[in-house]
Amino acid sequence: MTNTNSNINTHSVDVKLTNLLKVFPSHNGGDNFYAVDDIELDIKAGELVTLLGPSGCGKTTTLRMLAGFELPTSGSIHIGDENVTNVPPNKRNVAMVFQSYALFPHLSVFENIAYGLRINKVPKGDVIDRTYKVISLMHLEEFKDRLPSQLSGGQQQRVALARAIVTEPKVLLFDEPLSNLDAKLREYMRDELRKIQQRLGITSLYVTHDQTEAMAISDKVVIMNHGKIQQADSPINIYTKPNNHFVAGFMGKANFLHGVVKELKNNMAMINIFGKSVLIRINDKVKLTENGPVECVTRPEFWEFSDTGKFIGQVTRTIYLGNHVEYEIAIGDDTISMMDFEHFKHGIKQEGDQVTLHLKEECVSLLPTRKEYIKEGLA
Amino acid sequence: MANIPPSTNKIESKVNGQFKRMKMLIKEPYLLALIIIIFLSLFVFSVYPIYQVFKITVINDEGIIDFSLIVETFSSSFFLKTLWNSIQLGIMSAIFGTIIGFIFAYAVTRTEMKGKKFFNLVALLPIISPPFVIALSVILLFGRNGIISNGLFGFEDSNVYGLRSLVFIQTLGFFPIAYLNLKGVLEAIDSSVEDAALNLGASRWKVFSTITLPLAVPGILSSLLLVFIKAIEDFGNPMVIAGEYQTLAVQAYLQITGMYDLRAGSFYAVALLLPSLTAYFIQKYWISKKSYVTVTGKPTQTREKINEKHIVMPLFIFCGLITGAVMLIYGTVLWGAFVKVWGVDNTLTFDNFKYTFTLGFDSVKNSLLLSALSTPITALLGMIIAFLIIRKQFIGKKIMEASSMLAFAVPGTVIGIGYILAFNQKPLLLTGTAMILIIAFTFRNITVGIEAGTNSLRQVDPSIEEASTNLGASSFTTFRKISLPLMKSALFSGLVYSFVRSMTSISAVIFLISVNWNLLTVTILSQVEDASLGAAAAYCIILIVIILIVIGLLEFFVNYLASSKRRNFR
Ligand SMILES: Nc1ncnc2c1ncn2[C@@H]1O[C@H](COP(=O)(O)OP(=O)(O)O)[C@@H](O)[C@H]1O
Numbered sequence: 001m002t003n004t005n006s007n008i009n010t011h012s013v014d015v016k017l018t019n020l021l022k023v024f025p026s027h028n029g030g031d032n033f034y035a036v037d038d039i040e041l042d043i044k045a046g047e048l049v050t051l052l053g054p055s056g057c058g059k060t061t062t063l064r065m066l067a068g069f070e071l072p073t074s075g076s077i078h079i080g081d082e083n084v085t086n087v088p089p090n091k092r093n094v095a096m097v098f099q100s101y102a103l104f105p106h107l108s109v110f111e112n113i114a115y116g117l118r119i120n121k122v123p124k125g126d127v128i129d130r131t132y133k134v135i136s137l138m139h140l141e142e143f144k145d146r147l148p149s150q151l152s153g154g155q156q157q158r159v160a161l162a163r164a165i166v167t168e169p170k171v172l173l174f175d176e177p178l179s180n181l182d183a184k185l186r187e188y189m190r191d192e193l194r195k196i197q198q199r200l201g202i203t204s205l206y207v208t209h210d211q212t213e214a215m216a217i218s219d220k221v222v223i224m225n226h227g228k229i230q231q232a233d234s235p236i237n238i239y240t241k242p243n244n245h246f247v248a249g250f251m252g253k254a255n256f257l258h259g260v261v262k263e264l265k266n267n268m269a270m271i272n273i274f275g276k277s278v279l280i281r282i283n284d285k286v287k288l289t290e291n292g293p294v295e296c297v298t299r300p301e302f303w304e305f306s307d308t309g310k311f312i313g314q315v316t317r318t319i320y321l322g323n324h325v326e327y328e329i330a331i332g333d334d335t336i337s338m339m340d341f342e343h344f345k346h347g348i349k350q351e352g353d354q355v356t357l358h359l360k361e362e363c364v365s366l367l368p369t370r371k372e373y374i375k376e377g378l379a
Numbered sequence: 380m381a382n383i384p385p386s387t388n389k390i391e392s393k394v395n396g397q398f399k400r401m402k403m404l405i406k407e408p409y410l411l412a413l414i415i416i417i418f419l420s421l422f423v424f425s426v427y428p429i430y431q432v433f434k435i436t437v438i439n440d441e442g443i444i445d446f447s448l449i450v451e452t453f454s455s456s457f458f459l460k461t462l463w464n465s466i467q468l469g470i471m472s473a474i475f476g477t478i479i480g481f482i483f484a485y486a487v488t489r490t491e492m493k494g495k496k497f498f499n500l501v502a503l504l505p506i507i508s509p510p511f512v513i514a515l516s517v518i519l520l521f522g523r524n525g526i527i528s529n530g531l532f533g534f535e536d537s538n539v540y541g542l543r544s545l546v547f548i549q550t551l552g553f554f555p556i557a558y559l560n561l562k563g564v565l566e567a568i569d570s571s572v573e574d575a576a577l578n579l580g581a582s583r584w585k586v587f588s589t590i591t592l593p594l595a596v597p598g599i600l601s602s603l604l605l606v607f608i609k610a611i612e613d614f615g616n617p618m619v620i621a622g623e624y625q626t627l628a629v630q631a632y633l634q635i636t637g638m639y640d641l642r643a644g645s646f647y648a649v650a651l652l653l654p655s656l657t658a659y660f661i662q663k664y665w666i667s668k669k670s671y672v673t674v675t676g677k678p679t680q681t682r683e684k685i686n687e688k689h690i691v692m693p694l695f696i697f698c699g700l701i702t703g704a705v706m707l708i709y710g711t712v713l714w715g716a717f718v719k720v721w722g723v724d725n726t727l728t729f730d731n732f733k734y735t736f737t738l739g740f741d742s743v744k745n746s747l748l749l750s751a752l753s754t755p756i757t758a759l760l761g762m763i764i765a766f767l768i769i770r771k772q773f774i775g776k777k778i779m780e781a782s783s784m785l786a787f788a789v790p791g792t793v794i795g796i797g798y799i800l801a802f803n804q805k806p807l808l809l810t811g812t813a814m815i816l817i818i819a820f821t822f823r824n825i826t827v828g829i830e831a832g833t834n835s836l837r838q839v840d841p842s843i844e845e846a847s848t849n850l851g852a853s854s855f856t857t858f859r860k861i862s863l864p865l866m867k868s869a870l871f872s873g874l875v876y877s878f879v880r881s882m883t884s885i886s887a888v889i890f891l892i893s894v895n896w897n898l899l900t901v902t903i904l905s906q907v908e909d910a911s912l913g914a915a916a917a918y919c920i921i922l923i924v925i926i927l928i929v930i931g932l933l934e935f936f937v938n939y940l941a942s943s944k945r946r947n948f949r
């Protein structure tokens with residue numbers, strides 16, 4: 001990126017969703033559908049927050065309520081100090097980048113980008129200046145006279161972003177903006193997008209179902225399931241300190257192991273897994289009782305081959321993936337999945353091989369038992 | 380958990396939803412006002428006149444509801460004969476028209492037949508000309524002085540009047556409707572389905588009889604109904620050529636203009652309305668639901684066309700014969716326009732045109748002026764209603780949709796009678812004015828614009844409009860700057876259709892014309908009745924030429940508009 005963007009002015013504001021609820025009435029007399037179920041969310045000024053979750057969990061609906069295309073059944077939305085819950089969508093000054101880009105097919109790239117300025121009665125001269133500024137920021141100079149149909153997917157994506165930021169919106173909304181691009185381009189655009197968002201400091205809400213994307217660009221990741229927020233946290237905490245089974249399972253691969261608490265000492269717990277004792281840091285969200293059950297999350301990379309390891313298992317499956325090897329290993333009655341990034345050192349184990357494994361105990365996190373979080377309505 | 384207990388919020392959220400939508404509408408007062416205005420005008424100009432026609436048939440002179448009049452009329456043998464005549468005519472024309480239309484459509488969409496473009500073009504002629512041109516031509520060819528009946532075979536007094544001629548004329552005049560409908564259906568059948576059958580070893584005939592034909596059945600049924608409706612509500616052809624063979628539309632007219640009996644006319648109109656309205660709604664809601672054709676928006680792969688001689692040749696001959704007949708019909712009218720006295724003195728002359736220009740050019744001007752005034756209103760209103768129906772949420776949307784269709788689905792005769800009944804006194808004293816004609820044109824044709832508009836809007840991703848709203852545009856601005864330009868081709872066909880339909884319509888307007896505001900189609904009809912066939916032919920030619928010129932201009936204009944918007948601002 002060059003630094004031609006010197007004066008695209010933005011005034012960062014924070015966004016607050018309070019008790020937001022969206023119920024779609026059923027058409028056939030069955031139960032109503034809670035697409036978004038009582039969401040609380042604060043987005044700090046200038047932050048990029050990602051809504052992440054499986055398809056149908058209510059991400060788009062949340063975003064569209066913020067844009068004003070859906071009216072909340074109850075709850076409120078504040079942008080800065082203003083309560084915008086009932087403000088019509090064309091008066092909100094939040095700009096959205098659509099999944100399908102939604103470029104105006106009959107207008108040139110230039111006119112697409114200038115559209116928002118013209119609509120808002122910006123003086124002619126300013127329209128041209130500001131449009132050109134964004135065109136050069138997005139490297140679209142050579143395409144400015146083309147129609148959207150004459151652009152590649154990546155170029156269309158840039159036009160969509162340019163069109164959104166040219167009006168200097170208070171908030172930027174993205175609905176899976178990269179899902180129509182191929183893998184390489186997606187990564188590139190993802191980084192570009194984050195750079196521009198940070199440079200302009202626009203408060204942003206970003207929807208995706210791709211966990212890598214969410215990890216890569218977010219200040220805060222919000223994991224959703226069935227219309228409810230499961231966890232809202234920094235990417236690191238989401239991965240290493242998942243709140244519950246769903247979050248742990250949704251972010252990357254996880255081996256869920258059932259253990260029994262042997263001893264509680266200070267902030268550590270001695271836990272029996274596969275008949276071996278391991279020492280794990282206690283997490284204050286989880287209530288433990290001595291001799292009670294506990295669920296432990298061990299990621300595949302928490303395991304390593306080591307002759308001094310406590311655990312003995314048998315390889316049941318080997319998948320060679322170039323930079324690492326994935327194994328499924330039977331320990332006792334359970335099967336875990338592990339990754340070995342040092343296969344050049346250890347060699348590639350074959351199915352049926354006996355192996356000794358070490359668990360990096362300091363990485364393991366504990367989850368409330370299923371009963372507990374069903375009781376709290378987090379499932 | 381949610382802060383509303385689940386048991387109560389079912390109804391609450393539904394009511395709430397409606398209520399909130401209304402609240403959003405109130406935030407756009409212009410939109411709300413527009414919706415109300417559209418409702419009012421649809422009610423006044425579509426629903427109310429039709430209601431009047433019904434009312435007069437059941438309310439006697441003392442103003443009391445009285446069904447005895449209906450029973451009396453409907454059981455008279457003359458009435459029953461007329462009703463049966465119309466239905467018989469409708470059924471025969473529908474069957475022949477649909478068969479020809481299907482063969483045409485199959486040949487054009489499935490084979491490598493030569494001259495497809497030409498056949499296609501000629502098939503469109505009957506659509507853009509007033510239907511009774513064919514009746515006129517048949518008289519010129521087969522009438523008392525007909526060049527075939529008299530000139531070729533020397534029959535002294537051949538009788539062209541009656542059912543057989545009428546079926547011939549209506550088949551030729553309305554098969555293009557079936558053709559266009561079926562062409563769309565056949566094109567939309569996924570070619571891979573037929574390829575799959577071929578690939579599994581089916582012969583061409585097997586593919587046709589087991590795949591293509593069954594898949595086209597809904598289209599065939601809807602074509603039958605469309606042609607049936609057209610045929611029974613047709614007024615011009617039966618008026619000219621039916622002779623003793625009475626039909627409902629003609630009887631309705633004769634009762635009113637000949638006997639000054641509005642109620643008797645209304646009886647015939649209602650009798651006409653019931654079968655045609657039934658057929659229309661069966662076509663619209665039942666058959667179109669049965670359709671196997673799904674619009675995916677994806678371009679289907681180009682189809683391997685049939686090239687075998689033994690299939691293509693018979694089709695070519697058939698299409699050639701039909702096309703030849705259509706050309707003979709129109710050629711005859713063209714010739715007739717330049718001949719001194721048809722069948723008697725065949726010298727070529729401009730006298731007929733001179734006559735139309737000096738004596739009777741007013742009706743040409745009127746038709747042109749009133750059609751030109753109503754066309755943009757119709758097309759724009761059609762696009763607006765299409766936009767509201769597809770993209771906006773408001774109470775009574777279904778009612779708006781249905782009532783906008785009413786004046787189109789109802790036979791012109793009914794609308795014509797309804798308008799005289801509804802608008803002959805203050806505060807809506809419109810009879811005898813140009814206004815009533817413009818309004819009749821507009822509300823009779825608006826459905827065409829709405830259908831074209833809704834079809835094209837369905838193909839536009841709604842998020843394109845949301846993007847515009849999101850950038851700060853109101854509903855109006857979004858409609859004007861985004862939706863309307865994207866409906867360009869729909870707008871064009873809306874404009875063309877409503878212009879052509881206005882210029883060529885006769886069944887409704889014949890009740891509404893006045894001394895000051897006579898129309899071209901009515902003039903032609905009276906020339907035919909006066910046996911001034913040369914002048915009638917000249918008027919027909921003028922009418923067709925005007926229509927062709929205007930279509931050309933419209934196409935240029937719409938393209939120009941669209942491309943000038945696209946030009947960049949630097
Ligand atoms: N207008 C609607 N009417 C009924 N249900 C809807 C409507 N819009 C969305 N939904 C439902 O709400 C749920 C959440 O949808 P959405 O927010 O689009 O999910 P996603 O997280 O995949 O973006 C889905 O199950 C969807 O079917």
Ligand SMILES: [Mg+2]
Pocket residue numbers: 059060
């Ligand atoms: Mg979504």
